[in-house]
Amino acid sequence: MTGVAPHAAWLPDDAFAAIGSRRVVVAGDGALTATIAEEVAAATARFGGAFSRLDVGDGVSDAELVLTLAPSLVEPVETIEVSTRDASAGSGAAAEVSGIDESFRFMREAGAVVVQAGTDAGLLHGLFHVVRLGETAFDGPDTDETHAPATDLRMLDHWDNVDVHPTMGQVERGYSGGSIFYDNGFVRADLSRVERYARLLAAVGINRVAINNVNVHEHEARLLTDDLGDVVRVAAVFRRWGIRVHLSVSFASPVTLGGLDTSDPLDQDVAHWWVRAAARVWDAIPDFGGFVVKADSEGQPGPFAYGRTHADGANMLAAAVEPYEGLVHWRAFVYDHRQDWRDRSTDRARAAYDHFHPLDGAFSENVVVQVKYGPLDFQVREPLSPVLAAMPHTRVALELQVTQEYTGQQQHAVYLGQQWSQLLGFRFWEPDGVGGGSPTVADLATGRGKAANDPGTGRWRKPAGGFAAVSNVGDDEFWTGHPFAQANLYAYGRLCWDPTLDPGALLDEWVGLTFPGAPDAVGEAVRAVLDRSWETYEQYTAPLGVGFMVRPGHHYGPDVDGYEYTPWGTYHFADRDGIGVDRTVRTGTGYAGQYPSPWSATYESLSTCPDELLLFFHHVPYTHVLHSGKSVIQHIYDTHFEGVSRVEEMIGEWSKVSTLVDPRVSERISERFAEQLRSATEWRDQVNTYFLRKSGIPDERGRTIY
Amino acid sequence: MTGVAPHAAWLPDDAFAAIGSRRVVVAGDGALTATIAEEVAAATARFGGAFSRLDVGDGVSDAELVLTLAPSLVEPVETIEVSTRDASAGSGAAAEVSGIDESFRFMREAGAVVVQAGTDAGLLHGLFHVVRLGETAFDGPDTDETHAPATDLRMLDHWDNVDVHPTMGQVERGYSGGSIFYDNGFVRADLSRVERYARLLAAVGINRVAINNVNVHEHEARLLTDDLGDVVRVAAVFRRWGIRVHLSVSFASPVTLGGLDTSDPLDQDVAHWWVRAAARVWDAIPDFGGFVVKADSEGQPGPFAYGRTHADGANMLAAAVEPYEGLVHWRAFVYDHRQDWRDRSTDRARAAYDHFHPLDGAFSENVVVQVKYGPLDFQVREPLSPVLAAMPHTRVALELQVTQEYTGQQQHAVYLGQQWSQLLGFRFWEPDGVGGGSPTVADLATGRGKAANDPGTGRWRKPAGGFAAVSNVGDDEFWTGHPFAQANLYAYGRLCWDPTLDPGALLDEWVGLTFPGAPDAVGEAVRAVLDRSWETYEQYTAPLGVGFMVRPGHHYGPDVDGYEYTPWGTYHFADRDGIGVDRTVRTGTGYAGQYPSPWSATYESLSTCPDELLLFFHHVPYTHVLHSGKSVIQHIYDTHFEGVSRVEEMIGEWSKVSTLVDPRVSERISERFAEQLRSATEWRDQVNTYFLRKSGIPDERGRTIY
Structure with a gap:
């Protein structure tokens, strides 16, 4: 602290x-x-x-x-x-x-x-x-x-570790200092900061918090058993603010904590071990929320080791927590992270659908399948995960990432409200994705709409899985590193309560509360800085939905080929002629076919695929002409130059009002802007240089590329 | 342990x-x-x-x-x-x-x-x-x-940390387990392993050991003062085997340990602080060897902060240790590690010469300027550092790297004897580099030859700086991870004693001692595996002297663009047309001009530059024809395919005799060979794919490239 x-x-x-x-x-x-x-x-x-x-x-x-x-x-x-x-x-x-x-x-x-x-x-x-x-x-x-809230499942997940992890630190993907819960191996004695946090969350409508990393390491696993007393203390703080505590648990706990020789979900001893574990937890914390599980994913243990399905695994846990109305949040982020980059037939984007769609209807009623918004991993631009539309008989939660892992790590001013609002309002069954009467993504997550693809009577409502997101908070003075990143946490909570809220209006709300009494110019400057900041970040980073041009490991800053030859399944296949991943049914991995009509056809066709997702679905020559009328290569150059110019404009807008707020806030924002401009320039120059070297096609406007 | x-x-x-x-x-x-x-x-x-x-x-x-x-x-x-x-x-x-x-x-x-x-x-x-x-x-x-030994300065440097470093671990660039000296913050109580090590070193002629990392972190700095008692214990072990102990020290010690407000080498209080520090050290360890200093390099403190030269810094320390015949090993590894990749006029390869050549003659007699063999950083192929030829009035040590940072990290069987032998035998003043009467690199390091470029009378001999190298030893069962990596440590010691020894004969010596009584076939297999292993590693990794196509950070495995857009000054400038760094005087960075004649001209000219260093000195089209008659691109493809084939052959050769040695040795070698083959294949495929995608020129032989 x-x-x-x-x-x-x-x-x-x-x-x-x-x-x-x-x-x-x-x-x-x-x-x-x-x-x-x-x-x-x-x-x-x-x-x-x-x-x-x-x-x-x-x-x-x-x-x-x-x-x-x-x-x-x-x-x-x-x-x-x-x-x-x-x-x-x-x-x-x-x-x-x-x-x-x-x-x-x-x-x-x-x-x-x-x-x-x-x-x-x-x-x-x-x-x-x-x-x-x-x-x-x-x-x-x-x-x-x-x-009334759109859903009673409005959750924040903390990827906080009790022990400082050798590579991931105290908070995995945390950009705001240490954990407010843990300090180097211990739950903090002083939880006053947690109390302040709970109050802030309550004020925006969050009602559930998972307090430890989904990558459950050895020490963290013991929160479920030996260290349960620490969880009791944390839960008592949140309880005063109407917030329930959840724990991430390791699927291997019966072995690692219980001394059993298996964690097979169909083994009776395993099931009983979990029954007893759940009993102890709810005995100590009667309003405990439930378990979050990352299974068979990036090295975490899971039911595959025993030849069982994810439904087998989740349902076994669900049965253990059912007497207490507990929930199991089971993440759909399952893919082969040891893929061979040489093999273009394997497509990580397909994985969640391939694993989970066949299991629709097989999960118990208190299992929530938690689905990242896109098929890859919280990129600045991805299509919506088709899993969201493919499990009408399953409680599916939409998972967002408030912590800015791939969107500037709270060094960059990137307001995600517009992105989330777009995602929440998307309609899988409408030609333009935004009008019509079929359910939005928000409807699918909240059970408020009628699912258009109901194979049965059409009478039922979709069961609700609600929302989950990774928190961006730490023991930083401003909670979130960049003071503007507070607005993301604010907007996430408010959109959970009402997904139809306007993200710009939420910024106004946030400004009004955060800078009470400040001249109107402050609010205007915040809007000028943040309204298009997500789009700006997209401009100077990875173009046209291609994603993942980041430095491996920490994921900050550019590295166009950083993931190109890795086992992570995140490739762009750029060569001297073109770029992009062919995910069509006709000639590619078939991923486009995971969408319901009409989007399967829209994405499949080069002529109808939206520009902003072109390289996600198609491999095209650099000379391919976009709907915008520009070639792909010129689009790359133009957006990268424009993105940096916009950052300069943002800085200019803010400089007009920077003296009108608390000098500490102002100083921090000014530090971050300097880094954002440096980093955006680096992105621009590396990406443009990479593609000029590769394509050999000069910028039409003759700007400097190295 | x-x-x-x-x-x-x-x-x-x-x-x-x-x-x-x-x-x-x-x-x-x-x-x-x-x-x-x-x-x-x-x-x-x-x-x-x-x-x-x-x-x-x-x-x-x-x-x-x-x-x-x-x-x-x-x-x-x-x-x-x-x-x-x-x-x-x-x-x-x-x-x-x-x-x-x-x-x-x-x-x-x-x-x-x-x-x-x-x-x-x-x-x-x-x-x-x-x-x-x-x-x-x-x-x-x-x-x-x-x-008699060629020089009395035959040194091994340990990059061991007392505390486990958050990113570099217990041993920086160590691939053999933990440190034999330290265990997680403490000097080991049981130094029996150090005793065994000292005996092994004595048997090959090493007589000086620096026991801590040249990157001197906070705890490690205290070995000079509060923790000197630990050094006394270690020195007592080495003393029984005729080996002196040296310490790496931080140039900032007067501030960080002494509480002074400066470390300015011309400040009298600073000088006196070092005088007192040296007095305490030699009082405790009368045969102490001296200090090793990495100054103004990769973030380490140094005299530049005070507007002083490296001679000012080194000489101040030299004066403090002179009463005890102590030495100061002052590393010439000084360069700008925050270079802008956009700026092609800055050349890291130039840095050591630019910094140190003007200081020739300015260093005190007990200063040894320690020069890495090449101008960059222990790559599998670099030209010799021109600094070695440019300081006739300075004791210059040749620094090698026994630990295989860039040569397979003791996962790959790479015997470096041939490389070192080539380096030691190189003659800067002879047209072919290998014949003639002017000094070899070994002569320059040992003071045994007459320097040809003597600006004075021609009467003098070059003062001797001897040899230094980074050890490859840890608390691993086999000392060096790969049992074959023992041969590198063996050969280094023997070449220090006599740089003219044949590296193949040294392998025979090593086999004879290590596998006594084994059938002749074992020695033959070792020779078949190791004789060309350095060349093989070069084949499947970075071609034609281009270097640094490794994963940033850990430096293992391929990443062709890994360092291309970083601040580290290590670029290849590959585009769709060609590759390489123009270091000529006429059109490039001028680095070639740092060599004496005739090598300045040899490297300068595309027609005379040796193939194996072509891309180090020239940027050429992929279609450029080498002296070998092959195009650059075909050379890349051919060597990468051949390199992997050779690894398969190495494995075949060893499999004939693997049952004839200790099964533990055999098992370890077999594990390492599996990893070497996997890794070599990865190198082959990534490098070939990268250049096929970039050049668009197919392999003449139609082999699989992805």
Whole structure:
């Protein structure tokens, strides 16, 4: 933990000014109501308002804000019907799985606000809704709104290690200092930073946190057993903020921790070992969330070692946690990471679909199959994973990466809200992907839509897997290294609650909370810097969906051939004539055929494949002309020059307002911008030089390439 | 330390059979005479001979082997005249620097052998001479020979860290397990392995060992001060075998250890700090050897920070150690490791010459400027460093790398004897480099020749800097990972003693000692495997002197573009038309001009530059025709296919005899061969594919390229 107090992020004291200056009543019981009362009491003490705590139903005549538990007033939360593939055969009748009711009702009458909720969890969300609105909560016409989250599975995964890992460090893919949970082999004695973190998460709607790396090393595995007491301590902190704790577990635990000679999921001793392990965990942590499992992936153990399927593995765990309504988040990130680069018939992009699509319907109801948004690995541009559309009878979670592994590692200002919004709004069954009545990706993850490819009656809803994402937080002063990277964490939480929110509007929300009282120019500058920052990053890095032109290992900075001859399955096949991966059905790996119609055909055809994914699906000559009218090679040159120019513009925009915010924030942003410009220039020059050397085709505009 | 007893290497008990079965007398005093007596006593006890210890001059009538100190019988060792550049001005009159006399006399009369030496160090070398000869020592015509080392500076450098370094581990560039000296932060309590090592080194003639990494990290720096007691313990072990200990020191020690605010070499407090530090070291270790310094190199501190020259820095240290006849080994490996790959005018190859040539004559007499054999960094093929020829008034040491950083990391069977022999025999001033009367590189390092480019009277001899090399030893069962890598350590020691020895004959010596009693077929197989192994490794890795096509960081395995866009100054500039670095004076970086005539002209001209260094000196089209008659591209394809074929042949040769040696040795060799074949195939395919993709020119023979 650094000696400096952590930055307040989007909950500075001044964010509570509107509440704090009013007469506020909090009514109700429960742990979270106590949390709410503490927040309100502190705010009113600070800003001169008045705070009363009453029982539900007591008179509250002159209150300007009432936060009250009122079960009878709240609409029942929609339940989610789950069916399994063989439901019609009668063997798996539809079951109801309902989460905690987190909805709340927001009523304004003549400037006085009442927030009601059926649970104290819902009431806490209502409080933060009022915080976000600020003065506008009390300003405007009378209203009566009910707010409910799109899904009750809104999760953040921490890739934190207890022991510092020899190559991956304290936090795998962490770019924000050390872990807030662990310090060099121990769970921290002082969890005050975790408490602050939980509060920030609650304020954006996150309700589940997995606290250790999905790559479960030896020491970390013991969180499940010997070190469970540490998890109890962490869970107690999160509980005060309505957040459940999950653990990543090693599939080999029965062997490594239990001393059994197998981890075969069909072995009864193994199953019983997990039953006992789960019993101990829930005994210690009654609201424990469940297990996250990375199995048979990048060296992690899994059911393949015993000739079992991933459904066998997941269901065995699911049975162990089922009595406690626990979940098993089972990652679909399964592929051959010892591929032979010489073999162009193997395609890593196909792997998740090939492994999991045949298992649709075979997973237990409390298994969530967690699917990375793209078929590879969190690149700046990938098509959506076809697995998301291919498992109508399975709870599928969309997995995002808030930590900027491949998007600038929190050295670069890259706001991912637009990317996520695009992904969430994509419709697999519509020709243009954005209109029409078939489900969006968000619908598929939240169970809110009707699946168009239902092979059965068309009556069922898709079971919900919700959202998961890798956190970008560490013990850095600003939590996220780059202060602007806070906006990604903010946006992720908000989009989990409501995937239809506008990412630009979320930036405005974030600015309003984070820089309260700052001149409008600050918000305008943040928008000018961040609105197109994802697109800008794409411009100066890997073109046209080709991906993975990064330095192997740490994944920062350019290395066009860095992964070209490796076992990782991430190639571009550039030669002196052209570039790209043929993933068509007709002549390539067949990956395009994993999409439902019409996208299978759209991607298959060179004439209809979108420019931004051209090299993901096709190998083309450098002279191929894009829909944009430019050749591929000229597109590469132009976007790389333009990307760097845009970074210069971003820096210019920010410089206009940099003195208007906290000097510490300003100094950090300025340091990061210097690095971003250096790095973007390096990307531009390396990528352009590589392709000029290879293609021999000069830049039409004669700019400097080396 | 592993639990398994270390392999006997070239000193198995049976290597002493010829001595042990005879009547042996050891006569004389001194610590090393006691060591000799122990060796002989053990051997005679084992093999049924007889051992007597007498005073010098006592009757030894029936002895078959006499090892005796006999100062009067030994020829005086040639002294080395040292002159400084301004000797003629009278300010630096020629001084004599003489090392310990390590020569011995070997006399055989009617099958009885007498070894005489003026010092017990010489006598120890005489003992091991007899061990190496075995039965042939006693067999043959009467003889009377005097043996003396080519130089008294025959050094091994250990890049061992006391603390495990986060990226470099316990031994930087170590491929043989942990350190024999250190274990995770401590000097080992049990130094028995060091004792065995010292014995092995003594048997091949090494007489100086630097025991810590030239990259001196925080903990390691304290060996000079707080942890000096540990060095005393290590030195005591080596002393029994006639070997002096040196330490790598940090130039910043006055600041980091002494608490001064500067390490400026011209600051009197700094100089005095070093004077006191040296006094403490020699007070504790009277035969301490001196300091090794990597300054202003790859992030290590140095005199540049204070606007001083390397002569200023080295001479300040030299003054501190001069009262004890201590040496300062000052590395010439100084270059800009933050180069801009876009800037083709900067040439790392030029750096050592540019920094050090102007300082010739400015270094104190007890400074040795330690020069890597090539201008870059221990590549499988580089031209010799022009610094070796450019400092006639400076003690210059030739630095080699026994540890196989760039030559297969002891996974590949690569015998470096032939490379070193070529380097040692090269003559900078002769048209063909191998004949003529001007000095060889060995002469330049040992002071045995007359420098042809003497700007003065022509009377002087070059002062001697001797040899240094990075050790390849660790706590591995076989010392060196690959059992065959023992041969490199063996050959290095023997070539230090006599640089004219034939590297093939040294392999025979090594086999004879290491596999005593094995059938002749074993020796033949070793020769068949190793004789051309260096050339074979060159074939399947980086062609025509281009170098550095390795994975960044660990430097194992291929990555053609791995260093192409990095700050390290190691580029090949391959594009679709051609490859190579133009280092000519006329159109390139001018590096070729750093050589004396005729080599400056030979390298400058495309028509005379040797094929094997073509791409080091010239950028040429892939279609350029070599002296061999092949095009560059066809040469690349052919050598890569042939290299792998040769590895297969090596494996075939060894398989004929693998059952004739210790099964543990055989098993290890077999494991390593499997990896060598895998790796060589990977090299072949990646390099060929890279150049086919880039050049578009197919293999004339139509072999598979991907």
